[in-house]
Each structure stands twice: as structure tokens, then as C-alpha cells.
Amino acid sequence: MKSIxxxxxxxxxxxxxxxxxxxxxxxxxxxxxxxSNIHAxxxxxxxxxxxxxxxxxxxxxxxxxxxxxxxxFYNTDYLDTTQLGLxxxxxxxxxxxxxxxTEQLGYLTAQTNLYPDALPGKLNLRFDYYTGDxxxxxxxSSPPYHFISEKNNIRITYLHLGFIDYKKTYxxxxxxxxxxxSIVTRTRQFTPTLAFGWNNSYDWLQFxxxxxxxxxxTGIYDENNYxxxxxxxxxxxxxxxESNIEFVRFTWLTGDRLLATDPDTSSVYTNPDIQKSSLSxxxxxxxxxxxxxxxxxxxxxxxxxxxxxxxxxxxFYFNLQFQQP
Amino acid sequence: MNRQILFIMLIILLKASxxxxxxxxxxxxxxxxxxxxxxxxxxxxNTIDSNNELAVLRRGWLNYLKGSYxxxxxxxxxxxxxxSVSLDARLGLTLPLLEQQRWREAALHANKALEKAPWNYFxxxxxxxxxxxxxxxxxxxxxxxxxxxxxxxxxxxLLYVARASDKLGDSKQAKLFYNKVLELFxxxxxxxxxxx
Numbered sequence: 001m002k003s004i005x006x007x008x009x010x011x012x013x014x015x016x017x018x019x020x021x022x023x024x025x026x027x028x029x030x031x032x033x034x035x036s037n038i039h040a041x042x043x044x045x046x047x048x049x050x051x052x053x054x055x056x057x058x059x060x061x062x063x064x065x066x067x068x069x070x071x072x073f074y075n076t077d078y079l080d081t082t083q084l085g086l087x088x089x090x091x092x093x094x095x096x097x098x099x100x101x102t103e104q105l106g107y108l109t110a111q112t113n114l115y116p117d118a119l120p121g122k123l124n125l126r127f128d129y130y131t132g133d134x135x136x137x138x139x140x141s142s143p144p145y146h147f148i149s150e151k152n153n154i155r156i157t158y159l160h161l162g163f164i165d166y167k168k169t170y171x172x173x174x175x176x177x178x179x180x181x182s183i184v185t186r187t188r189q190f191t192p193t194l195a196f197g198w199n200n201s202y203d204w205l206q207f208x209x210x211x212x213x214x215x216x217x218t219g220i221y222d223e224n225n226y227x228x229x230x231x232x233x234x235x236x237x238x239x240x241x242e243s244n245i246e247f248v249r250f251t252w253l254t255g256d257r258l259l260a261t262d263p264d265t266s267s268v269y270t271n272p273d274i275q276k277s278s279l280s281x282x283x284x285x286x287x288x289x290x291x292x293x294x295x296x297x298x299x300x301x302x303x304x305x306x307x308x309x310x311x312x313x314x315x316f317y318f319n320l321q322f323q324q325p
Numbered sequence: 326m327n328r329q330i331l332f333i334m335l336i337i338l339l340k341a342s343x344x345x346x347x348x349x350x351x352x353x354x355x356x357x358x359x360x361x362x363x364x365x366x367x368x369x370x371n372t373i374d375s376n377n378e379l380a381v382l383r384r385g386w387l388n389y390l391k392g393s394y395x396x397x398x399x400x401x402x403x404x405x406x407x408x409s410v411s412l413d414a415r416l417g418l419t420l421p422l423l424e425q426q427r428w429r430e431a432a433l434h435a436n437k438a439l440e441k442a443p444w445n446y447f448x449x450x451x452x453x454x455x456x457x458x459x460x461x462x463x464x465x466x467x468x469x470x471x472x473x474x475x476x477x478x479x480x481x482x483l484l485y486v487a488r489a490s491d492k493l494g495d496s497k498q499a500k501l502f503y504n505k506v507l508e509l510f511x512x513x514x515x516x517x518x519x520x521x
Contacts, residue, residue: 044433079430115425117393122425166426239492289463 023161027125030082030112047076052319054296061311062304064271067093073107073266083111087266089132097139103270105132105154121165124173128158128261130268134181153182156268158261160191168201170194177261185272186215187259195232206232210257221258221305226274228255232264246284246292253278256303276301276310292321354383363391378407385417394421412438412445419451428455444475453485465489480509484516491519 050073058064068091075085087107094100107130114123136150155178162173175191195206212226234249257275261268269275280298287293296317303310350369357366367387373380385400398421404414415438422431435452438445449472456465466489473482487502503516510516 080427115395117395
């Protein structure tokens with residue numbers, strides 16, 4: 001195992017915990033205030049439902065063949081101040097030798113916007129929580145051959161503080177996430193983000209740094225610190241009447257990323273292999289005043305420390321979002 | 326000589342005291358507002374009861390002018406609690422909400438104002454502003470065309486119809502309404518640019 005100099009955590013843990021608790025407190029108070037507001041009429045809550053699915057094919061992987069995923073999300077927004085959401089995510093991974101992983105996660109999210117006069121924009125506090133398990137089934141390596149089941153409990157928390165100016169020329173956030181499972185691994189993830197908008201906010205370029213600190217119990221991984229940068233370009237279409245396309249987006253990742261939580265897509269990468277790079281494209285259509293559709297294709301390179309091998313994956317994703325009229 | 330100087334100073338001091346006692350807080354506040362001294366204009370109202378409806382409205386307005394939009398919202402909300410049918414408070418509240426881009430909440434208050442005063446110009450204009458921001462082009466087009474006959478000489482409403490028509494792909498109607506804008510403002514930049 002390589003001798004790795006462990007980098008110091010970006011923030012002292014005690015201060016980080018105190019800051020996180022304070023942000024959570026503000027978030028909870030604002031959410032409760034939304035419920036008790038004097039004009040909290042039913043139609044002040046704007047809701048939407050999203051169903052999504054993807055198929056992912058693995059190429060040159062020793063162990064993974066393909067995977068299928070589906071999910072449902074419900075989100076509701078109170079007058080641009082509070083957003084609440086919940087979801088259910090199901091993923092099935094087809095592996096070699098008739099092995100498989102069935103993963104089910106529940107998802108909760110709460111966000112609140114704050115508008116302090118001292119700042120030229122709004123603050124966003126967000127808390128996401130994923131909980132569930134991944135059931136692995138694999139055949140024993142020696143006779144009598146039988147299938148062994150192994151359950152891995154997964155818990156992921158994500159917290160961020162974001163800011164966007166009223167002119168919509170820049171956005172920044174600092175995210176913190178913890179991934180824990182019951183078998184192997186615990187990670188802490190920091191994601192400082194900076195984005196710039198121009199052309200009346202029709203174009204955006206975002207950079208997000210993923211700093212992931214791994215606390216592993218089994219020594220499977222060669223390193224404990226992973227760094228990557230994700231760049232994302234979005235172009236919003238001005239005249240949507242011709243094509244109904246709302247935006248097109250390109251994302252690319254360079255560096256090493258492991259067990260990452262992606263707040264933009266409300267997804268978690270529970271694949272235990274290291275994501276070496278990624279390239280994706282997205283198109284979103286506004287099909288009607290209440291229905292949106294999004295298609296996404298993604299190419300990833302992975303490295304498996306367990307098998308000391310590299311492989312690629314191709315992912316095809318689609319979602320439909322139904323908004324309350 | 327010293328006695329004369331002292332006597333003159335006493336007269337000046339008495340006059341100053343008399344002038345100070347005569348300062349009208351409202352007059353002082355309006356004067357300071359005209360001089361763009363918004364903080365001082367707010368402070369000039371300190372001697373007035375904090376639950377005085379007009380003072381609360383004024384604090385809402387002055388905080389809006391100085392860019393303290395959350396404070397402005399607090400005061401206009403307080404004014405609504407004092408007088409729930411106040412259109413001044415309801416419409417005043419839409420101003421800082423629009424600045425903070427809280428479109429749906431601004432639309433809520435504009436609609437509540439319209440419940441009491443169905444053809445209030447400012448309520449309609451602010452509602453159109455939220456419809457444009459939320460890209461509700463169909464709704465904006467219908468709304469602006471319904472209000473236009475009530476205010477036929479208003480260019481802002483014509484602009485909203487033109488913009489919504491353009492976004493809905495109806496360039497013929499967009500040109501028609503941009504031409505109407507030019508009848509009112511022959512050098513209007515947006516209308517001229519679109520029609521070129």
C-alpha cells in the first residue's frame with residue numbers, strides 16, 4: 001500500500017459541526033415559518049413530480065456488466081422561500097457470474113432562501129439526506145455453490161450554503177457531504193463551487209471542486225484523498241417557441257472522484273470504484289406549460305483498486321417532470 | 326462690548342432652540358428624502374409612534390429607496406397588519422419583492438390588490454412583470470391584452486403584449502404592438518430594434 005501523506009481537513013471539525021448545526025437550525029426555523037405564514041394558502045405551494053430512469057453499460061469491467069435505475073421525486077416550493085422534497089431511488093447492477101446489487105434509497109431535501117439586505121443577492125441553505133441499503137448477491141467461490149447475500153446500509157447527508165447575486169452574474173456555494181456504509185467505507189466531501197453567467201444569464205459556466213477524504217476500514221483503496229474538478233457549461237435558449245428546447249448543457253470531470261454526492265442532479269455515485277473522468281451532454285425540453293423532459297448521455301472512465309483494472313461506462317438517462325399548473 | 330457679544334449669542338441660542346422645537350418630523354423626512362438622505366429621512370420619523378400607519382408605510386418606502394429590501398418588506402407587512410385593506414401597503418410590498426426576484430410572492434400581493442381594485446394600474450403592471458420573469462408568455466399575452474383597452478395610451482402594456490407575442494412565435498402580432506409603441510414613443514429603442 002502506498003504511503004500517502006494525509007492532507008489536513010480544510011476546516012477544523014468542531015467548527016464545521018457548529019456551522020452545520022447553525023445552518024440546519026436556520027433552515028428548520030424558516031421551513032416552520034413557511035407553514036405558519038398568515039397567507040399560507042394551498043396555491044402558494046408549487047409542486048412537481050419527476051420520474052427518471054437510466055441504463056448504464058460497462059465496457060471492459062471485470063465485475064460489472066450493466067445497470068438499470070429508476071427514481072421518483074416529489075418537490076414542493078413555497079413562494080420562492082422554502083422547498084421540500086422526497087424521493088425514492090432504485091438501482092439494479094448486473095454483475096459477472098450471476099452476481100447482482102439491488103440498491104434502494106430514500107431521499108429527503110429541504111431548502112430555504114434568505115434575503116439579507118447586507119448582501120446583493122440571496123442565500124440558499126440546503127440539506128439532503130439519503131438512506132437505504134444495497135443488497136449484494138454473489139455466488140460462493142467454492143462448492144457447494146450457493147448464493148450469498150450481503151446487506152450494506154447506506155447513509156448520506158449533504159449540506160450547503162449558496163449565494164447568487166440578483167443580477168445573476170455569479171453563483172457560489174460550499175457543500176459538505178458525508179457518505180457512510182456499514183461494510184467498508186466512510187467519506188467526507190467538500191465541494192466549493194463557483195459559476196459565472198453572461199449574456200443576460202443565458203450562458204453559465206460552473207466549476208465545482210470535489211475534495212473527498214476517505215476513511216476506509218478494509219484497505220481496499222490505494223489512496224485516502226481524491227480531488228477532481230467538474231466543469232459545466234449551460235446555454236439557455238432565448239426563443240423556445242421554435243424548438244421547445246429550454247437548455248443544453250455539457251459537463252466534464254477531470255481528476256479522481258469516489259462515492260460522490262452530486263447536488264445538481266440529486267444523485268449519489270455508490271459505485272465503489274474511482275471515477276477517473278466523465279463527459280456528458282444534456283438537453284431539456286419544455287413540452288408544455290406543465291411538462292418538461294430531459295435527456296442525458298454520459299461517458300465515464302473508472303478504475304477499480306480491488307481488481308487493479310480500468311473500465312468505461314456509457315449511460316443513457318431520461319426524465320419527465322410534471323409541474324402543477 | 327463683552328456684554329453686547331454675550332447678548333447677541335443669547336439671542337442666537339434662543340432662536341436656534343425655538344427653531345429646533347418647531348421642526349416637523351414629516352416635513353423634515355420629506356425634505357431629507359428629496360435630498361436622497363434616506364437614512365436621515367427614516368430617523369426623522371423616530372419621534373412618531375412606531376405603530377402610526379403612515380409612518381410605517383413611509384419607513385417601508387424609504388427602506389425600499391435605500392435598497393434595504395428585507396427591511397422594506399418588514400415595514401410594509403407591518404402596515405398590512407395595521408390595515409389589511411390598504412392598497413398602499415399591498416402594492417408597496419410588491420416593490421421590494423420584485424427587487425429580490427420573489428416573483429410568485431409579488432404576484433400573490435398584486436392579485437390580492439386586484440381583488441379589491443380590479444383595474445388598478447400598478448397592480449396589473451407588477452403582475453405583468455412577474456409573468457414576464459416567470460416566462461408565463463401565454464398568460465402575459467392574455468393579461469396585457471385584457472388590460473390594454475383600459476389604458477390605451479400606456480406604452481408599458483403594449484410592450485408586454487409585444488414581448489409575449491414574440492416569445493409565443495407570433496411575430497405578426499409582436500410587430501403590430503411594437504408599432505403601437507412607436508406611435509407613443511417614436512424613438513423607443515426596443516421597438517425600433519425589433520422592427521429593423
